[in-house]
Amino acid sequence: MIFRRAVLQALGLLTLAVPPAALSYLGQRANSAAPHAVTNLAALPRYHLSLAEARALAAVESGSLLWIDARHRTAYADAHFPTAINLPVADWDAALPELLAHWTPSRPIIVYCSSASCDAADQVARRLRRELGAENVWVLHDGWQALRDFNLP
Numbered sequence: 001m002i003f004r005r006a007v008l009q010a011l012g013l014l015t016l017a018v019p020p021a022a023l024s025y026l027g028q029r030a031n032s033a034a035p036h037a038v039t040n041l042a043a044l045p046r047y048h049l050s051l052a053e054a055r056a057l058a059a060v061e062s063g064s065l066l067w068i069d070a071r072h073r074t075a076y077a078d079a080h081f082p083t084a085i086n087l088p089v090a091d092w093d094a095a096l097p098e099l100l101a102h103w104t105p106s107r108p109i110i111v112y113c114s115s116a117s118c119d120a121a122d123q124v125a126r127r128l129r130r131e132l133g134a135e136n137v138w139v140l141h142d143g144w145q146a147l148r149d150f151n152l153p
Contacts, residue, residue, distance in 0.1 A: 047125065049138045051146045054110055057138075066103055068128075070113040070120040071144065081112070081147050089123045108136035112143040 049057065058065050067084040069076050076086040085102060087095045103109070109128060113120040121139045128134040140146060 047138055048141045049110065050141055054138070054140050057108065057110070061108060064107055066099075066107050066109045068099065068109055068111045068124060069144070070111050070124040071118075075114065075144075079148070080144075084112075087111075087124055089120055089127075092127065103132075103134075105132075105134065106136070108138070109134060110138050110140050112140040112147060115143045115145040116141055118143055 067081045068087045069080045069084040070088055071080075071086075072088050073086060073091065076084075076088075080086065085095075085099050087099055109125075111121040111125045111128070113124075121143060125137045125139050128137050
């Protein structure tokens with residue numbers, strides 16, 4: 001009985017410790033170019049996430065992660081990540097109210113556009129940081145191309 005209780009308490013502590021540790025790692029990843037941040041995609045820009053890192057963050061956040069699709073409305077209408085909010089740069093003012101209805105300052109955000117060569121996700125991420133003061137904002141490096149090929153979360 002004592003052993004079982006100790007195991008349950010240890011599991012409870014692990015459950016409480018893992019999410020902050022993962023976010024701390026990703027926060028360091030977003031703010032530095034440390035060697036541990038290098039992925040098989042070579043050195044990504046400091047606030048970019050590989051698909052594997054995005055999957056890890058999605059698992060840790062279990063539903064609180066906010067996905068933003070920065071592609072044009074027609075591309076979003078054709079197909080998008082199931083919970084993503086469309087926030088294209090060209091329609092920023094019209095689309096922003098929907099984002100604000102779902103976002104809180106502590107809620108982490110992953111922005112994506114069509115692929116690694118698309119700059120829209122970077123533009124949206126910069127505006128979120130600058131205009132809303134959002135701190136936990138990352139860009140999915142390979143964008144919709146990666147999401148389409150893999151099942152997230």
